[in-house]
Amino acid sequence: MMSKPTGTDWKRLAKADDAHIDTSDVPELGDDFFEQAELHLPPKQAVTMRLDADVLSWFKEQGAGYQTRINKLLRAYMLAHQRRALK
Template sequence: MTGKNIKTASLTELRAMKERGEISSPSRDAPQIDLPDNFWDNAKVVEPKGKKSVHLRLDADVFDFFNRQGKGHISRMQAVLRSYVDAHSSK
């Protein structure tokens, strides 16, 4: 998706568009779940630990793999690194 296709709208505008039938509700095939009343009782706010700027040398093919997927390639690399750390950390 290119920047030309991106549009912004307020919540009020989105609701009006939905009422006019310009946008649809989620698919009927989408799963519907009922959450128990106490679902959020044990929820915790997760505070980001902060970011550190680094210079990182990568193999060209590794970088190209993520870069070919388009915008957000650095975030995807971060997600892969995060999942590796989480999988290898004792909790």
């Protein structure tokens, strides 16, 4: 899915040093904000997936949370391709 162009110079921003970003119009978040903040994670969906036995075995050998690690790797792959599509 291709996003509409925003007019933002993403390449220039990617090269910019954070110290040069003007955040003067962004208020600081106080304790009240964090006391009331709620974490909303994307919903998970159970799937049946066929993986090569050695790949699955390697992830399981890394210990508990192997499904979460696989999900994080797939998300990183997805985001990289989405960024590439925006360029």
